[in-house]
Amino acid sequence: MHRLQDGENFARIVGRRVPSPPGTLPSKVARDAMTSMARYRTRAPKGVFRYRSHEEANADRDRWLVEAVVEAHRVG
Numbered sequence: 001m002h003r004l005q006d007g008e009n010f011a012r013i014v015g016r017r018v019p020s021p022p023g024t025l026p027s028k029v030a031r032d033a034m035t036s037m038a039r040y041r042t043r044a045p046k047g048v049f050r051y052r053s054h055e056e057a058n059a060d061r062d063r064w065l066v067e068a069v070v071e072a073h074r075v076g
Helices: 028-038 054-075
Strands: none
């Protein structure tokens, strides 16, 4: 399938979402959703990590996950 407005080719389109006309602003609901997603924080610190084993990497990931759950229950 070919969309004329931007020249993109798709093998198949699933769903009924219709793109907004160029120049229109997102709705209040869409803006609120984008703002909410922008505030999302992960518990994993940024950076490149090197581990000696998968077990070490999994231990860090588990620790970050537990910290995130505790934080979520403390706030909410």
